[in-house]
Amino acid sequence: MTDGETLVEAALRVLNTADPVEKAKLGDELANKWLQGLISVPYHPSQADFIVPDRPARLTNVKLVSPSLMPKLGKAGSLQSRQAIVHSLVHTESWAIDLSWDIIARFGKQESMPKEFFDDFVRVAQDEGRHFTLLAARLEELGSFYGALPAHDGLWDSAVATSKDLFARLAVEHCVHEARGLDVLPTTISRFRNGGDDQTAELLEKVVYPEEITHCAAGVKWFKYLCSRSKNTSVGNVMENGDDKESEEVIGKFHEIVRAYFRGPLKPPFNEVARKAAGFGPQWYEPLAVKDFTR
Structure with missing residues (x-):
């Protein structure tokens, strides 16, 4: 963290981190700093607005397909089905991390939201990062890994549609x-x-x-x-x-x-x-x- 970093600047660092494991780890560190008061202000009112990326940085190791082309996940009756369901959950949580930091960076200053808004969504972001980390670890215990199966980005499509x-x-x-x-x-x-x-x-x-x-x-x-x-x-x-x-x-x-x-x-x-x-x-x-x- 740089001296005097605001929460919005910290949020942008998370959004610009491509590796989802590092994204979750960085998000957890920054959330703790905000909640402990080590990051003291959400943004500087007089500072020029930062550019929030239309799409957060992401690795290209996950094959993306249209939601309509996603294979059926099954009902967890087989190991393959359990792997597919957990993989889907891991992918969802990876986007949930970005969504939580994006709402802070994109709307917090723009809408002059109170401190409690930032507190709430920092906690959400920290939770989503923990969910991602735990589910990714569980996926590996099941003999697979994040990126082993295709996924879709319907969740972020909705984020783009609601970005204004x-x-x-x-x-x-x-x-x-x-x-x-x-x-x-x-x-x-x-x-x-x-x-x-x-x-x-x-x-x-x-x-x-x-x-x-x-x-x-x-x-x-x-x-x-x-x-x-x-x-x-x-x-x-x-x-x-x-x-x-x-x-x-x-x-x-x-x-x-x-x-x-x-x-x-x-x-x-x-x-x-x-x-x-x-x-x-x-x-x-x-x-x-x-x-x-x-x-």
């Missing part, structure tokens, strides 16, 4: 994609357990799953914050107190954003318990799952 709008980034990445992870993880955990792989099941159940709920919660929290700031009212408090009118406005904004930036309907079944724990109920997402969904 923090409302959209929070709604699509954290309240749609991350929430989708909450929907499917319990089934994935059960499949590993049924396939005799308790070690992977425990990793997903005890570490990844509960922390992903907090990541989704960060998206919901800061989406509500943006709504409240745009109306100069405390929407977060209002929603907790059950103000139906204000709730409808926030949820209506969420529906508007998702319809504009996310292609197609949301896929049920939904993990209502985990989604509720993250701060949003069925009225947020069930209307987006109807068959006549239109953009």
Whole structure:
């Protein structure tokens, strides 16, 4: 770390690190420095804006294919299927690291976000780095490695589509994609357990799953914050107190954003318990799952 480095500058260093192992390690170090106060400011208001890369630095060891051309992962009944599922999770976590640092670098100063915003997403970034490291190690224990199988970059495609709008980034990445992870993880955990792989099941159940709920919660929290700031009212408090009118406005904004930036309907079944724990109920997402969904 250079003397006087801001958090945004630190975030850019992570984004410009190509090796995902080094990216996770650097992210963890910088997160600790921020949370311990060793990096003291998120950015200098008078400093010229830095250029945030459209695409973070990445190694070319992972063969990228269209999502439609991805081979089926299977149901964890065979070693090959378990390797494929864990490889897919490792790839997702590698992008999640970049997404977390990108939201800090791209929107923190631009939107004049408060310190708590940076705190929350630094913690998310640190979690994602830990998930990547643990899952990559587990993949090697299963006799494979990151890069052994093809992957797709649909997650970053969504990041590009939402790169100009923090409302959209929070709604699509954290309240749609991350929430989708909450929907499917319990089934994935059960499949590993049924396939005799308790070690992977425990990793997903005890570490990844509960922390992903907090990541989704960060998206919901800061989406509500943006709504409240745009109306100069405390929407977060209002929603907790059950103000139906204000709730409808926030949820209506969420529906508007998702319809504009996310292609197609949301896929049920939904993990209502985990989604509720993250701060949003069925009225947020069930209307987006109807068959006549239109953009």
